[in-house]
Amino acid sequence: MVLSVQVRRFLLSGVLATAVHFAVALAMIETAHAEPAIANAVAFTVATAFSYVINTLWSFGSSIDGRTLARFVTVQLLGVVLAAAVSGTVDWLGGHYIVGIICVPVFVTPVTYTLHRLWTYRPRVQT
Incomplete structure (x- = not known):
């Protein structure tokens, strides 16, 4: 299977x-002694941005x-709900x-990619 660019x-x-999330969370916990939650x-927010x-x-x-920001965040929030649903179903x-x-990534990634491709980044219709 060949994946598009x-x-x-x-x-x-x-x-x-994911690496950004991990690095931010680890740094905050290890150096700033922040609570993991x-x-x-914070790491989730930084990684989403x-x-x-x-x-x-x-x-x-x-x-x-x-x-695009509003649509991206909407799709990401839907992804969080879907992730919980998938793991809860299992x-x-x-x-x-x-x-x-x-x-979770097996089911959520194709959904979020498709929504981003078809909705978040859909070209604006010129009128």
């Missing part, structure tokens, strides 16, 4: 955003503006939590 960039952007909330910028400019070749079915963790 856009899909490969989207996937790499996700890996980089607070550190992860990073993800928005890199996906907007690099993955989708769009411009940073209020419209748990409800009696699966190990590791299976749920593995299933």
